[in-house]
Amino acid sequence: xxxxxxxxxxxxxxxxxxxxxxxxxxxxxxxxxxxxxxxxxxxxxxxxxxxxxxxxxxxxxxxxxxxxxxxxxxxxxxxxxxxxxxxxxxxxxxxxxxxxxxxxxxxxxxxxxxxxxxxxxxxxxxxxxxxxxxxxxxxxxxxxxxxxxxxxxxxxxxxxxxxxxxxxxxxxxxxxxxxxxxxxxxxxxxxxxxxxxxxxxxxxxxxxxxxxxxxxxxxxxxxxxxxxxxxxxxxxxxxxxxxxxxxxxxxxxxxxxxxxxxxxxxxxxxxxxxxxxxxxxxxxxxxxxxxxxxxxxxxxxxxxxxxxxxxxxxxxxxxxxxxxxxxxxxxxxxxxxxxxxxxxxxxxxxxxxxxxxxxxxxxxxxxxxxxxxxxxxxxxxxxxxxx
Amino acid sequence: xxxxxxxxxxxxxxxxxxxxxxxxxxxxxxxxxxxxxxxxxxxxxxxxxxxxxxxxxxxxxxxxxxxxxxxxxxxxxxxxxxxxxxxxxxxxxxxxxxxxxxxxxxxxxxxxxxxxxxxxxxxxxxxxxxxxxxxx
Numbered sequence: 001x002x003x004x005x006x007x008x009x010x011x012x013x014x015x016x017x018x019x020x021x022x023x024x025x026x027x028x029x030x031x032x033x034x035x036x037x038x039x040x041x042x043x044x045x046x047x048x049x050x051x052x053x054x055x056x057x058x059x060x061x062x063x064x065x066x067x068x069x070x071x072x073x074x075x076x077x078x079x080x081x082x083x084x085x086x087x088x089x090x091x092x093x094x095x096x097x098x099x100x101x102x103x104x105x106x107x108x109x110x111x112x113x114x115x116x117x118x119x120x121x122x123x124x125x126x127x128x129x130x131x132x133x134x135x136x137x138x139x140x141x142x143x144x145x146x147x148x149x150x151x152x153x154x155x156x157x158x159x160x161x162x163x164x165x166x167x168x169x170x171x172x173x174x175x176x177x178x179x180x181x182x183x184x185x186x187x188x189x190x191x192x193x194x195x196x197x198x199x200x201x202x203x204x205x206x207x208x209x210x211x212x213x214x215x216x217x218x219x220x221x222x223x224x225x226x227x228x229x230x231x232x233x234x235x236x237x238x239x240x241x242x243x244x245x246x247x248x249x250x251x252x253x254x255x256x257x258x259x260x261x262x263x264x265x266x267x268x269x270x271x272x273x274x275x276x277x278x279x280x281x282x283x284x285x286x287x288x289x290x291x292x293x294x295x296x297x298x299x300x301x302x303x304x305x306x307x308x309x310x311x312x313x314x315x316x317x318x319x320x321x322x323x324x325x326x327x328x329x330x331x332x333x334x335x336x337x338x339x340x341x342x343x344x345x346x347x348x349x350x351x352x353x354x355x356x357x358x359x360x361x362x363x364x365x366x367x368x369x370x371x372x373x374x375x376x377x378x379x380x381x382x383x384x385x386x387x
Numbered sequence: 388x389x390x391x392x393x394x395x396x397x398x399x400x401x402x403x404x405x406x407x408x409x410x411x412x413x414x415x416x417x418x419x420x421x422x423x424x425x426x427x428x429x430x431x432x433x434x435x436x437x438x439x440x441x442x443x444x445x446x447x448x449x450x451x452x453x454x455x456x457x458x459x460x461x462x463x464x465x466x467x468x469x470x471x472x473x474x475x476x477x478x479x480x481x482x483x484x485x486x487x488x489x490x491x492x493x494x495x496x497x498x499x500x501x502x503x504x505x506x507x508x509x510x511x512x513x514x515x516x517x518x519x520x521x522x523x
Binding site for chain 1: 460488
């Protein structure tokens with residue numbers, strides 16, 4: 001067995017109504033004055049009421065609510081949130097929302113805890129001290145940001161994506177409350193769920209970084225998503241399906257933050273940066289093509305995965321691997337996801353745009369975890385197939 | 388036991404290796420095109436090497452202190468650097484495990500990895516020239 005490191009700094013608490021325990025966790029972590037980071041839709045939805053009441057009761061302070069986080073957050077939003085926290089002497093953060101909210105909260109935490117120029121803290125593992133207490137409450141099932149060590153925000157002015165990676169960025173507590181997801185629209189349920197599916201599959205075949213621990217998380221999370229993602233998409237009020245997909249998404253997050261993703265994420269980040277497409281949907285469109293590309297190096301892993309989740313009984317690895325790819329295609333159809341980049345809204349790709357996306361993807365950190373080396377020509381070829 | 392016995396030895400080897408990279412257009416051109424300045428911080432023994440491609444025309448290699456502010460910084464043990472140049476380091480794993488720590492937009496530096504891979508074959512000769520053994 002190869003040596004590995006598996007890190008999980010986050011306490012994970014699952015349960016219906018679990019958001020009401022937030023104040024207790026803040027108390028344990030020594031938080032007295034809390035910044036709640038969220039988006040305007042959640043702030044207007046009434047879903048923060050139980051959270052605010054719990055924090056107020058346990059900290060004996062009114063939390064400060066920052067609800068300006070857009071779907072694709074940026075450095076200006078981070079600075080605005082950090083300034084609000086400083087003005088109000090906040091010593092702890094609660095993020096409630098999707099991936100953009102949670103990533104924004106992580107980067108606000110860097111600003112508050114470390115100070116200085118935010119750009120000086122970019123990188124992998126260059127943050128080497130504990131940050132302020134952070135609790136994450138996901139309201140989608142997909143990004144895994146509630147347990148991941150990574151945060152990405154954009155610098156729109158410089159047209160750059162800033163990446164921060166360190167175990168110290170991981171939330172101290174992840175509160176998984178399926179009741180918060182009951183009203184998530186079907187389209188968003190499906191799209192974020194496909195992101196989690198992609199995490200499972202890419203992480204399982206990552207280039208020498210996976211381990212028995214990440215493997216087990218990927219396999220079981222994918223089995224849960226196979227069974228329950230279509231149910232949660234069809235019937236958002238199905239609490240069991242919501243619970244299973246929420247926990248599966250967190251499991252996939254634990255796995256990928258320890259062993260990485262691959263070419264599908266690298267391309268999805270790049271297409272998303274250029275055309276503003278939804279991350280989960282973009283992953284979905286690209287996933288079968290990325291898997292086909294990786295087939296020559298990953299077929300036995302795909303085969304193992306196909307048998308584990310019950311989409312193949314074939315002992316021939318190539319056949320079983322193809323069964324997994326076919327299952328992904330069928331899932332995307334069942335979830336009514338876009339089937340190609342054109343349906344996703346990407347305009348026709350000419351030589352220049354293909355080269356630009358390939359260039360962006362080549363320098364995306366996700367690509368270094370891909371099990372097969374990927375050239376620019378390979379990226380262009382995957383893009384053409386996916387269009 | 389560490390491969391490099393002291394900072395001077397480490398610096399001499401790294402400067403020679405990067406000079407060989409500089410003299411090979413297939414490797415140096417992509418680096419110059421990136422206009423990146425990368426600084427390597429070594430420990431055990433301590434060392435610092437800056438590769439400055441910022442003007443896009445000439446690669447400057449500076450051992451020790453360098454006034455130029457780098458875009459990307461990489462921190463590692465000198466033995467990890469040795470293993471890297473022998474092609475024996477799984478870079479993603481080393482980053483995840485913290486054996487290599489990166490500061491700055493690491494994606495820009497990672498994109499250049501394929502360009503410098505041919506230097507893996509140059510390194511054994513460079514260290515032999517300095518009287519060092521290939522195996523750590």
